[in-house]
Amino acid sequence: QTRWKQHRQVVLSCLESFLQDPGAPSPCHSDGGVQEHFNQAVEQQEVLVTLQNTSQPARLVLLLDDNFYYQSMRYEVYQLARKYSISFCQVYLHCPVEVCFYRNQDRGLPVSDEIIMEMSKRIEPPNTAKNHWEKSSLTLNSTEDITDITIQKLLQLFTSALENPLSPVEDDSEQREADREQCASSVMHQADRACRRLVTQTMQMARVNNMSHEVLSALASDLSKQKGCFLRELRRHVLQELPSHKGELVDVEWLVSRAVGMFEQERDVILQRHGIGTRAQIS
Structure with missing residues (x-):
């Protein structure tokens, strides 16, 4: 687990203890x-x-301020709210990449442009059409001024959520979806590691063949970019192919093996483009 993922899990653990x-x-x-x-x-x-003041009903709002760039991250919070029959809503602050670059320059500890670009590719905005659990969502443009209309929209969102607390799940459809997400994450994790190894092996073989520094640098850049694109597309396909019915077995090893085979083909195309040759020639 990454440091930020561990941190997020600790926050959720503290929150659940408080709710209990x-x-x-x-x-x-x-x-x-x-x-x-x-x-x-x-x-x-x-x-x-x-909360201890019994003279008037207490309305407590717990605000979690995080990137939550994957839907699965937000779904964990939704599950927690549903488990304890409390309300849930989310506010998505949209910000164009160009504005992110500009604002990043004024930060005390700015991050690299590459990190911002990668985050913009990964982020999954709320999808109320696909995800019923994201119906209580509001998207705001962070480049616009906060107006009375903006505040009114926020209050309406909070009021609607507070008046409609979640109920514990009565069927397992959402749990099945969560299981599919977890399985997809496992496939992606293993595929990512396998693709990283393949890229490393390819670069080692290219060095053995005495490729120039310029070729090696260009090859490393192309392989890295292709791996990122491949994994993003792979996640979408994996979620589409995973069974939606409980009890159906998933051969994770086969899915990972097939994915690596597909990436090998894309790797070979890049090698040929750089005039290095096919996998068989550089093995």
């Missing part, structure tokens, strides 16, 4: 001080005092 019993000490532990920050926020905003 707001006043109880949280059993979640972390080296990054997540629990300490969570406890400080609860204390500073007098959350427990508000």
